[in-house]
Amino acid sequence: MNNQLSFWQLNKAVILFAVVALTMPLWFPLINGYSGLDTKIMIFCIFLVGFDILLGFTGYLSFGHAAFFGIAAYSTGLMLKNFSDNIVPAIIVAVAVATLAAIVIGLLTLKRTGIYFSILTLAFAEMFHSMAMAMLQTWTGGENGLTGMPTPMLFDLKMQGNNVFYFTAIMAILLFYVAKRIERSPVGLMMKAIKCNQTRLEYTGINARKYKLLAFVISAMYAAVAGALMVVYEPFVGHEFLGWHQSGEVVIMSVIGGVGTLVGPMLGAGFMLYFENVLSVDLGEQWLLVLGLIFMFVVIFMPGGFMEALERIKRRFFTTVDGE
Amino acid sequence: MPILDIHQVSLSFGGLKALQNVNLKVEQGSTHALIGPNGAGKSTLLNVLTGMLKPDDGSVMFDGKPLLDVNSFDINQLGIAKVFQTPAVFPEMTVLQNVTIPVFAARDGSFRMNMLEGYAKQRPLIEFAEEQICEIGLEKHMYTLAGSLSRGDKRRLEMAICLANKPRLLLLDEPTAGMARHETEKTIELLQGMKDGITKVIVEHDMNVVFSLAEKISVLAQGQIIAEGSPDEIKGHPKVIEAYLGEAQV
Numbered sequence: 001m002n003n004q005l006s007f008w009q010l011n012k013a014v015i016l017f018a019v020v021a022l023t024m025p026l027w028f029p030l031i032n033g034y035s036g037l038d039t040k041i042m043i044f045c046i047f048l049v050g051f052d053i054l055l056g057f058t059g060y061l062s063f064g065h066a067a068f069f070g071i072a073a074y075s076t077g078l079m080l081k082n083f084s085d086n087i088v089p090a091i092i093v094a095v096a097v098a099t100l101a102a103i104v105i106g107l108l109t110l111k112r113t114g115i116y117f118s119i120l121t122l123a124f125a126e127m128f129h130s131m132a133m134a135m136l137q138t139w140t141g142g143e144n145g146l147t148g149m150p151t152p153m154l155f156d157l158k159m160q161g162n163n164v165f166y167f168t169a170i171m172a173i174l175l176f177y178v179a180k181r182i183e184r185s186p187v188g189l190m191m192k193a194i195k196c197n198q199t200r201l202e203y204t205g206i207n208a209r210k211y212k213l214l215a216f217v218i219s220a221m222y223a224a225v226a227g228a229l230m231v232v233y234e235p236f237v238g239h240e241f242l243g244w245h246q247s248g249e250v251v252i253m254s255v256i257g258g259v260g261t262l263v264g265p266m267l268g269a270g271f272m273l274y275f276e277n278v279l280s281v282d283l284g285e286q287w288l289l290v291l292g293l294i295f296m297f298v299v300i301f302m303p304g305g306f307m308e309a310l311e312r313i314k315r316r317f318f319t320t321v322d323g324e
Numbered sequence: 325m326p327i328l329d330i331h332q333v334s335l336s337f338g339g340l341k342a343l344q345n346v347n348l349k350v351e352q353g354s355t356h357a358l359i360g361p362n363g364a365g366k367s368t369l370l371n372v373l374t375g376m377l378k379p380d381d382g383s384v385m386f387d388g389k390p391l392l393d394v395n396s397f398d399i400n401q402l403g404i405a406k407v408f409q410t411p412a413v414f415p416e417m418t419v420l421q422n423v424t425i426p427v428f429a430a431r432d433g434s435f436r437m438n439m440l441e442g443y444a445k446q447r448p449l450i451e452f453a454e455e456q457i458c459e460i461g462l463e464k465h466m467y468t469l470a471g472s473l474s475r476g477d478k479r480r481l482e483m484a485i486c487l488a489n490k491p492r493l494l495l496l497d498e499p500t501a502g503m504a505r506h507e508t509e510k511t512i513e514l515l516q517g518m519k520d521g522i523t524k525v526i527v528e529h530d531m532n533v534v535f536s537l538a539e540k541i542s543v544l545a546q547g548q549i550i551a552e553g554s555p556d557e558i559k560g561h562p563k564v565i566e567a568y569l570g571e572a573q574v
Contacts, residue, residue: 178440186428186443188438193425196414203374203412204426205400205489207434214437 010184013263014177021045023161032278035161036233039275041270042168044253048265049172049179050222051250056187056260058215059195060110064125065119067105068098068220070242071128072227077146077237078139085150087159089234094228095221101128102220106213122244129242140239149235159232168229168257175222179262182218191215195260207251256298258307267306325388325418327352327523328493332427333372333382342359342368343379344547355515355524357538364544366527367409369507370495374406374526375399376400384481386493397434406495411478413485419462422470422481423453423488430489453488460484463477475486476507483514487522494518495525499574500533512536 008015024038047069052078055061072094079090109120140146152159154167182188190211193201201208231237239248249272257268272291280287302308326349335343341364350356352369371377375396381512382390391399400406414422421551426451432438434548444450457463460480465473479499486494499515500508515524515537528534534541534555541558543551545567551558558564 040478181442182439184442184444185439186432187439187443189421189425189443192417193414196416200408200412200414200485201425203400203406204485205397205429205434206425207395207397208345210435247486290401 005258007223011177011180014173014180017176017263018173020165021173022169023297024169025165031274033274034278035165037273039165040230041273042165042172043226044269044273045097045172045234045266046168046229047223047226047250048253048257048269049262050219050226051254052219052260052262053179053182053191053222054215054219056262056265057183057191057195058212060113060177060212060216061205061251062121062216062219063244063251064105064123065124065219065223065250066242066244066246067121067128068102068223069227069246070125070132070237070239071101072098072224073231073237073241074140074146076228076231077149077235080149080152080231080235081146085153086252087152087154087228088150091225091228095224098224098227099217099221100215102117103162103213106216106220110209110212112178112214119157123166125242125247126244129239129244132239132242140237141194141236145239146237147235152235152279156206164233168233171225176262176266179222187214188197189212190204203226217304225324252295256295256305256306258305261305261307264305264307271306326350327351327387328373329385330369330373331383331385333369333379333384335368335372335377335379335381343372346382346544346547346549348526348542348549350523351540353471353521353523354539355526355537357534357541358525358527358539358544359529359534360544363546364567365498365547366493367438368547369518369538369544370406370497370525370527371537373399373404373495373507398490400491401429401434403490403492403495404495405489405491407479407486407497407499409497410500411482413473413478413481415469417470418467418468419457419470419473419481420450420496423456423484424450425426426455426485426488427456456484457481458486476503479503479507479511479512489519491522493523493525496524496528498527498529498530500530508533 011101025035028038032129051065051310076090077096083089105121105124109124112120133142157163159167190201190206194208194212196209212294227241230241253268253272254265256271257266258264275287275291283290298305304311328350330346330348333346334342352473356370360366368377371389372379375391375394378392386402386404389402405466414425424443428443431449434523454466457466460483462477462480462484470478473481500511503511512533526537538555541553541555543558543564550563550567551561553561
């Protein structure tokens, strides 16, 4: 809360993230990461940073954020297929559609708190899932998924290989910066106060419901950007984009990384995707079991996730007697 | 003209008549105590004033504006703040952040989408919050998490939160409940030392607190106002003695 914080202190996390992200194609292959997975990690960083604005700031656990991810993915796919192969209008339309859905779902679900809110969001997401599978099959391709999109273009630039990676990485850095700005703003302060003591906040003259809705919609917009970029990355939309499995994975990534820290959930996303796609090959069929054990270990011994582990290491090795 | 005018307010919970035709006028700038045996309806009345409960009947006017059917946060924005029985603060935030919230609530109203403004950079507002914290004597704890303060200090912090958006009416629900003697004394001092102009309505069981603060006392029993007057008048009032002793005999 100090005014004298320098540019470096305020933006340390964003700068470090930018360096790590932009150099990823150089170091990622050294740890057996294949090209393409780095793009997916960047996409999920966007999803997770947004999700943390809802879960980490306000404490509302949504089990249905795959809805916005999926809705945006389908919208992008349909736009690319039927309107233009330029990704800019596609992404704008996708985010707009998902935002509208988020406003409606948010208004309905935020009337409840705790587990009821989680169940309601899950129910809405499942509704969209079954709609994509049946009612809207002619548009979504149902079980087979939406295919047949042209190669996505950023105006005259073909979105393939490294182009996609750098595009998503820059989006991730920008959106992480925006999330950091929100955290430092009065809006971020009010959102965090909702998690602390909602009654006190209301009795302090703040309309908590509007701030909750704002957090919900912002996090849905992040999910939508991620969903849209998924289609740019790989021109295919499967119905599992909307599924509860997808929603649950985001929650697990957040918890493993450290809820409420913005950086933590991104670490969680990177770790999970790396684990699923690279380490699982070495571990064989037991990889899910190992992942489950890691999750349990984190929840029981480090409820603050990776960020808590880093904090402990920092304290142990970098703290002098006077606490500096 | 009274700043707060409660007129014929009734409220039942099922068959229980929690409030029956309650009339109460609170004068601008005064300290008005509400006393009465347990279950008399004192806290219920406060909850009506903050918009938490909706009465079945009657009206409440604050400074000429109706308070019924108004949201809690709008009531606060009108100038009514409440100090809870158990100190209500934001435990995972620093003391300074706790007081920064009402300061921004006073500037921005109940909702504003200023997402890209750094709140710590608003020096005049932060300095005002710091002053408020110094005034209640918590300057050493500026960056302490509110959850780790002692109960007495949490109470002080809560008062600072309430006062930071400059209310005109402060509602206090048993502000000294569960406090040690010296903490109670400190709280009385804090309330006495509060700048003039803030009207206070205080619900309290501790008669020592009531008689050292209140200018006027209303006695509630079984949802009805049974007596009203200055502390001296209330002390010897036969109905008041009956209400309290009657309860003791049960």
